[in-house]
Every structure is written in C-alpha cells, then in structure tokens.
Amino acid sequence: MVEIELDGKKVDIVEGSMIMHAADKAGTYIPHFCYHKKLSIAANCRMCLVDVEKAPKPMPACATPVTQGMIVRTKSDKAIKAQQSVMEFLLINHPLDCPICDQGGECQLQDLAVGYGGSSSRYEEEKRVVFHKDVGPLISMEEMSRCIHCTRCVRFGQEVAGVMELGMSHRGEHSEIETFLGDSVDSELSGNMIDICPVGALTSKPFRYSARTWELSRRKSVSPHDSTGANLIVQVKNNRVMRVVPLENEDVNECWIADRDRFSYEALNGPERLTQPMLKQGGQWQQVDWQTALEYVANGLKQIKADHGAQSIGTLVSPHSTLEELQLAKLLTHGLGSGNIDYRLRNAEFGAAEGIRWLGTSVASLTQLQRTLVIGSNLRKDHPLFAQRIRQSVRKGGALSAITSAELLADADAWAMPIANAAILPADQWVAALVELAGAIAESTGATAPVALDGAASDAAKALAASLLGGERKAILLGNAAAHHPRASSLLALANWIGAQTGASVGYLTEAANTVGAQLVGALPRDGALNAGQMLAGGLKAALLLNTEPVFDSAAGEAAVEGLAHAQMVVTLSPFKANLEFSDVLLPIAPFTETPGTFVNAEGRLQSFHAVVKPQGEARPAWKVLRVLANLLGLPGFAFESTADVLADIDSPAQVPAGKLANATAAAVDTSAAQAVPVVASIYQLDSIVRRAPSLQLTADARQAAAAQEVSA
Numbered sequence: 001m002v003e004i005e006l007d008g009k010k011v012d013i014v015e016g017s018m019i020m021h022a023a024d025k026a027g028t029y030i031p032h033f034c035y036h037k038k039l040s041i042a043a044n045c046r047m048c049l050v051d052v053e054k055a056p057k058p059m060p061a062c063a064t065p066v067t068q069g070m071i072v073r074t075k076s077d078k079a080i081k082a083q084q085s086v087m088e089f090l091l092i093n094h095p096l097d098c099p100i101c102d103q104g105g106e107c108q109l110q111d112l113a114v115g116y117g118g119s120s121s122r123y124e125e126e127k128r129v130v131f132h133k134d135v136g137p138l139i140s141m142e143e144m145s146r147c148i149h150c151t152r153c154v155r156f157g158q159e160v161a162g163v164m165e166l167g168m169s170h171r172g173e174h175s176e177i178e179t180f181l182g183d184s185v186d187s188e189l190s191g192n193m194i195d196i197c198p199v200g201a202l203t204s205k206p207f208r209y210s211a212r213t214w215e216l217s218r219r220k221s222v223s224p225h226d227s228t229g230a231n232l233i234v235q236v237k238n239n240r241v242m243r244v245v246p247l248e249n250e251d252v253n254e255c256w257i258a259d260r261d262r263f264s265y266e267a268l269n270g271p272e273r274l275t276q277p278m279l280k281q282g283g284q285w286q287q288v289d290w291q292t293a294l295e296y297v298a299n300g301l302k303q304i305k306a307d308h309g310a311q312s313i314g315t316l317v318s319p320h321s322t323l324e325e326l327q328l329a330k331l332l333t334h335g336l337g338s339g340n341i342d343y344r345l346r347n348a349e350f351g352a353a354e355g356i357r358w359l360g361t362s363v364a365s366l367t368q369l370q371r372t373l374v375i376g377s378n379l380r381k382d383h384p385l386f387a388q389r390i391r392q393s394v395r396k397g398g399a400l401s402a403i404t405s406a407e408l409l410a411d412a413d414a415w416a417m418p419i420a421n422a423a424i425l426p427a428d429q430w431v432a433a434l435v436e437l438a439g440a441i442a443e444s445t446g447a448t449a450p451v452a453l454d455g456a457a458s459d460a461a462k463a464l465a466a467s468l469l470g471g472e473r474k475a476i477l478l479g480n481a482a483a484h485h486p487r488a489s490s491l492l493a494l495a496n497w498i499g500a501q502t503g504a505s506v507g508y509l510t511e512a513a514n515t516v517g518a519q520l521v522g523a524l525p526r527d528g529a530l531n532a533g534q535m536l537a538g539g540l541k542a543a544l545l546l547n548t549e550p551v552f553d554s555a556a557g558e559a560a561v562e563g564l565a566h567a568q569m570v571v572t573l574s575p576f577k578a579n580l581e582f583s584d585v586l587l588p589i590a591p592f593t594e595t596p597g598t599f600v601n602a603e604g605r606l607q608s609f610h611a612v613v614k615p616q617g618e619a620r621p622a623w624k625v626l627r628v629l630a631n632l633l634g635l636p637g638f639a640f641e642s643t644a645d646v647l648a649d650i651d652s653p654a655q656v657p658a659g660k661l662a663n664a665t666a667a668a669v670d671t672s673a674a675q676a677v678p679v680v681a682s683i684y685q686l687d688s689i690v691r692r693a694p695s696l697q698l699t700a701d702a703r704q705a706a707a708a709q710e711v712s713a
Contacts, residue, residue, distance in 0.1 A: 001015065003068065005072065006019075006022055006023060007026075007075060011025060013066055018061065018062055018066065020032070020062045031083055031112050032045065032047050033108060033150045034150035040155055040159060044150065044151060045150050048061040048062050052072055052073075053072075084117075087113060087118075088122075090148050092123045094127075094148070101200040102207075103197075107200055129145055134184075135179055136184035136185050138204070139185055139190060139191070139194060142203075143201060144176065144177065144178075146200050147177050149175055152193075152197065153177060153197060154166050156196060157193070161189045165187060166193075184700060187259075188384045189384055189385075191262040192246075205695065206263055206695045207242065213235075216242055220232070220233060221233075221592065221609045222599050223257065223258075224599065225261060225320070225513055225689075226260075227359075227601050228252060228363065229599055230256075230385060231252055233247045236612055239613045239614050251364050256388060266694055267688075267689045267693045267694075268594075270693075272576045273575060274575060274576055274588040277289065277586065278293075278586040279296060290620070294632055297587075298629060300542065301569075307541075312338075312540060312541035313336055313540065313541065314342075315338075316535060316546070317518065318345070318546060318687070320512045322597025323652065324647065326518050327521045327650055328626040328627060328640075329544070330523050331635075331638065332629065335630060335633070335635035336633070339525050339528075340525055340535060342523065342524060342531050342532035343518035343523045343524070345536075345553050345555065346511070347483070347484050347555065349485065349488045354662065354666065355663065356519040357483070358508065358656070358661045359477075359509065359603045360505040360508070361505040363386070365475075366389035366390055368473050370393070370398045371471040371473075371504065372390055372398065373498075374402045374403075374479060375402075375477070376404055376408070376479045376491070377408060377480060378480075379415050382479055383479075387417075390417070391417045399421075399467050399471070403423045403430055404425075404430075405426055407680065408680065421464040427485060430487075431669070432671065437457075437465060437498060439457045440458075441498060441502065444466070447501055450497045451494075468502040475505045475506075476504045477507060478492065489665055490670045492506075492663065493665050493669050496665065507602075507663055513599045513601075514599045516602060520656055521650055532554065536550055540564075541567055541568050542568060545570065547575075549578045569585070570585075571585045571587065574588070575591040575688070575689075576688055588618060590620060592609070593611065593612050596609065596621070604661050606653070606655065608643075623640070623643060683701050684699065
C-alpha cells in the first residue's frame with residue numbers, strides 16, 4: 001500500500017494505482033471524460049488534470065501512478081485553470097446544440113461545462129462538421145460533430161465486446177470515430193456504447209427524440225431474457241416504457257446489459273399486444289370479457305376431466321415466466337389431479353429430476369477463471385454477459401476451450417475471444433469427444449476413465465486435457481445445446497468426472513431468465529406424468545400454455561401444431577396474439593414490466609421486481625389470472641393476495657440454498673448414436689418479447705437467422 005495526500009487528506013491505495021483510483025476511494029470527484037472504471041486508460045481528454053506537488057505542469061489523474069508521499073491538489077488554482085483550458089478547447093468545435101440534443105439532461109460535457117466552461121468563446125473561426133454515419137438499427141451516429149474523441153466506444157468494442165467495430169481515423173481536427181468500409185455495428189453488447197458516450201454523439205436510434213430525460217420516471221427491474229438476471233432501470237413516461245438502461249450490480253451484470261435487454265421493450269408497445277380476452281367461435285376470434293373467458297376455460301377443463309380423466313390435462317410453461325406464475329401454474333395443474341407440467345420445451349431428453357441444475361459457481365467468479373471449457377453453446381450469442389466475463393478472464397491470461405458445433409462456433413473468431421482448444425463437431429459426436437477427453441486425462445493422472453478408449457487419445461484431446469489440468473480456478477460449463485441434447489445426462493456425467501479429476505466446477509449456463517426458478521418450484525412432471533415432448537406430440541385433451549409459443553419455443557417446432565390439434569381445448573396465456581392457429585382461448589397476461597415477480601438467475605440468486613407500468617387494456621398479471629381460474633374451478637389453497645404471499649408459499653430466501661443446487665447425476669454414460677439434433681434459438685428468437693422487437697429484428701444477427709431458416713425450409 002502507498003499513502004498519498006489528496007486535498008489535505010491521507011489516502012492509502014494499492015501500489016500501481018492511479019491518482020484517479022485514490023480519488024474514487026476518497027470520495028473526491030475529478031472531472032473526466034475518457035476515463036471509465038471498466039476500460040483501459042487512454043488519457044486523451046486531459047479533463048482530469050490535477051496539481052501534483054513538484055511536478056512542472058498539471059498531470060492527468062487517470063494516468064499518473066501514485067507514489068509514496070505524493071501530494072495532490074485537485075482544486076488548486078493551477079488545477080482549476082488547467083481544467084478550464086481543456087474545456088475551452090473541447091468546446092471550440094462542439095456544435096453547442098444542447099436545446100435539440102437527445103443527450104440533453106444526461107450529458108457529461110453539458111454538466112462539466114457549467115462548472116468549467118466560460119461564459120463566452122474566444123473562437124471565431126468556422127467550426128468543423130463531421131458527416132453522419134449509418135451503423136445499423138440500434139445506434140444513431142447522426143451528430144458526430146459532437147464527438148470529443150474520448151475513444152470510450154472504441155475501447156469498449158475492443159476490450160469488453162471483443163470486436164473493434166469503431167475506430168478513430170485521421171489526426172487533429174480531421175479525426176473521426178467511424179466504422180471502416182461502411183460496416184454496421186453488430187455486437188450483441190453495442191448499446192452500452194450509448195451509455196458510456198459522454199456527449200450526444202452516440203444515441204439510441206429507437207429512443208431518439210421520443211422523450212426528454214427529465215420527463216422519465218426511473219424504476220428498477222430485472223431482465224426476462226437470459227439467465228444472467230441483468231439488473232435494469234426501466235424509464236417510463238405516461239404509463240409507457242420509453243427506454244431501458246442498466247442498473248449497476250457488480251455481482252451480476254456489472255454496469256452492462258445486452259442489446260436484447262435494452263431494446264426489446266419496443267415489443268411491449270407493439271401492435272401484436274393482446275389486450276382483451278378472446279374466444280375462437282366458428283373459426284373466428286371474438287373479443288369477450290374476463291368473466292366469460294375464464295368461465296369458458298373452467299367449464300371446459302371440468303368437462304374434459306370428467307370425460308377423459310385428469311391426466312388428459314397438461315400445462316406447458318415458459319422458463320421466462322416468473323417464479324410466482326410457475327408456482328401457481330403447478331398448483332393449478334396438481335389441483336386438477338394432473339402431474340403433466342413441464343418447462344423443458346426444447347429438451348430432447350427427459351430424465352428424472354436429480355437436483356436443481358445451475359451455473360456451478362458464482363456469476364462474478366467467471367471473470368477470474370484461469371481455465372474454462374464450454375460444451376454445446378454459442379457462448380457469445382446465448383449468454384452475452386457471461387461471454388463478456390469470460391472474455392475478461394481470457395484477457396487476464398486464462399485459457400478458453402470449446403467442444404461445440406459449427407452452427408454454434410463457425411470459426412475461432414466467432415466468440416470474439418481467443419480459443420485455446422476448439423473441437424468443432426456435430427452434436428452427435430460431443431459425447432465421443434468428452435469420452436476421448438476423459439481418456440486423455442486418465443492417461444495423464446493414472447485414474448480410471450469412465451469409458452474405456454478404443455486406442456490412444458488424439459493430440460487435440462491431450463492438449464485440451466493438459467489445459468484443464470493446469471491453472472487453479474477452473475469451470476466446465478454446459479450450454480443450451482448441451483442441456484437440450486438427446487444425451488444430455490451422458491454429457492453431464494462425463495463433465496462431472498472431468499471436473500472431479502481436474503478440480504473444475506461443473507455447471508449449466510441455463511437457458512432462460514427463470515430456468516433455475518422453474519426447477520425450484522417443481523414445474524416438472526411427477527409420478528410418471530407426461531413430459532413436454534409427449535404433451536406436444538399429442539398426448540393432451542386440454543393444454544394450458546403459459547407465456548409460450550411451442551412452434552418457436554420447443555424442440556417440436558412446426559410439429560407442435562399437429563400435436564396440439566389433438567386437444568379439445570388449448571388455452572394460451574400470453575402478452576401477445578400468439579398460437580392463433582391451434583388455440584381456442586387467448587388470455588392477455590402482463591409482461592415483466594406490468595407485473596411484480598421474481599426471477600432466479602443461473603447462480604441461484606432470487607431477484608424480485610415490481611411492475612413499472614399498469615397493464616395495457618384488459619391484460620392482467622398471470623398469477624392473478626391463475627388464482628381466479630383456480631377459484632372458479634373450486635380448488636383449495638389459492639388464497640394469495642400478493643406475489644409476496646406466493647413467494648412465502650415457496651419459502652424462498654434471497655438465494656437458493658446450496659443444498660438444493662446440484663449438478664450431480666447418477667446416469668450412466670450412453671455412447672450410442674443420438675438421432676435428434678438440439679434446437680438452438682438464435683439470439684433474437686429466444687422469447688416472445690425479443691421476437692417482436694422491430695429494431696432487434698433488423699440487426700445482422702436477426703437477418704442471418706431468418707436467412708438460415710429460409711434455407712432450411
């Protein structure tokens with residue numbers, strides 16, 4: 001530790017730190033633009049000049065290392081005059097268009113100009129003009145004349161997103177931030193560039209000119225998409241979601257969110273919202289009131305139960321539903337006497353539950369991994385924020401290895417980070433690849449392999465084994481395609497053996513916002529009941545679909561239409577006009593912004609949130625719909641007045657108890673050929689909300705996925 005004096009106060013700081021770090025620790029604000037705590041130091045804005053005793057001139061606080069006994073003054077005349085001079089230079093070419101700037105009210109330059117800018121300018125020459133750029137549907141670069149060349153966006157792409165899509169060309173007053181060769185900005189984390197831009201050069205294209213920042217109410221929420229559980233600030237005006245930005249949480253999403261977390265809100269105000277209960281009568285959809293719709297459903301369920309038995313009724317639930325919705329869906333299904341409930345819509349194997357499958361380690365620890373093996377995942381697109389953390393671990397010297405398919409990892413650069421060992425194989429060869437890896441580890445350690453190798457391990461398997469046997473902090477992570485695989489239990493059994501031999505944690509990246517939560521409440525078939533595959537294959541006379549569209553959300557795909565056509569009644573509970581071809585009833589439920597609820601992320605962290613706006617039209621929170629339906633059916637045990645009551649019924653602490661989280665399996669390794677291929681949802685097809693977000697569907701990722709679907713069709 002080094003002790004310095006900062007504005008008369010003694011500050012202890014780690015040797016090698018910069019003055020800016022000491023100031024942060026002491027709670028002293030030093031004005032800055034280019035410095036960002038998550039990015040490398042550039043020292044190119046010079047706004048953080050401070051007075052260091054015995055230094056001949058002011059020094060940049062962000063790039064000046066501390067030394068023992070250093071005396072720093074941040075508010076001396078020398079420091080203030082230096083900062084005012086820098087501000088004068090920054091404003092020379094700035095267009096000074098604050099009244100029409102979309103960044104007005106949350107602009108760092110505007111804020112600091114009040115304290116350090118002059119009341120008039122000495123500059124009388126013409127200002128420079130920078131031509132606007134079109135970089136895609138998410139980021140607006142219409143006013144690049146505002147850019148102050150802090151290069152935060154460039155460094156973000158290079159260091160966090162892993163793709164240097166923006167760069168600075170030319171020199172001096174001719175400098176410009178641009179994409180080269182007219183490319184667009186296509187990173188799945190690109191929206192974070194908007195947040196870190198200290199001026200109005202990069203703004204949100206969907207939000208642009210729709211509201212002023214001071215008109216917006218700010219309300220906390222949690223992302224309903226992937227299993228990170230990213231913390232959000234949802235900004236609201238006139239009961240309408242206008243914008244979504246990150247809420248900083250170092251243990252979960254740091255200060256970043258993925259683009260689907262940021263821009264999917266467009267779907268919430270879109271034309272496909274279902275705002276009134278609907279019944280299909282004579283092949284035509286008719287709007288009805290809630291009483292009519294719920295009585296129709298209740299009477300239909302009673303009749304089907306009487307005619308065909310309770311086991312002819314089943315519920316398919318989305319793992320993107322809240323904990324409370326899943327709990328009530330389970331209680332309703334069980335109350336009817338049926339055990340047919342399942343959230344594993346995309347799975348090809350349906351083993352008995354052996355514990356709650358989870359990440360196997362904390363989210364924050366991913367940044368510190370020294371060895372990582374990812375199996376069956378498109379890491380960058382399936383879990384953008386997990387990929388970002390692993391990217392940081394690789395930047396620190398960690399080694400990433402992968403066993404996955406060409407569809408998920410097209411080439412060594414597809415994950416935007418160096419991959420030390422990559423086995424790119426068809427999905428039906430993943431078990432064999434793990435068997436070979438286990439054999440190579442057994443050769444090195446003298447252990448007995450779980451499956452005997454026919455011959456010696458390949459050089460590639462030996463290299464991967466050597467990588468996993470090195471280092472200290474290690475993890476084996478099974479992705480969505482591994483969880484959905486027809487030999488999923490074999491992959492897990494082999495991963496567990498490899499983890500035990502190498503000292504690595506073993507876990508699932510987990511697909512959806514509440515995959516862990518669905519397991520926690522037990523949204524799984526019981527007592528030999530039908531699983532999701534059997535229900536979608538035509539095993540039901542009455543089907544309840546909670547927040548899911550089986551054609552897009554299940555392994556059955558288009559075959560789900562035929563399977564559900566066997567049912568006498570299909571009830572869809574959705575925020576959108578979904579499943580029209582095979583549903584008989586549509587019940588409008590509230591999306592995550594219009595209902596309180598709880599999601600459980602991959603590490604088992606329970607995060608509750610409140611509704612940020614009122615439900616649109618006649619939409620109602622799904623937990624209330626399920627409660628009223630249960631009351632109409634005469635089922636006991638549904639006297640819940642709030643989501644807090646439902647949570648208390650689940651007996652949920654802030655973290656799923658470690659004893660319930662388990663990735664162990666008693667399954668034997670099956671090396672026989674697997675016929676089915678795992679269903680992999682593309683990044684902007686994961687759930688019903690992102691599928692209906694117009695700007696996300698215009699991105700390069702969405703266009704590529706649509707083109708691939710056309711080719712396969």
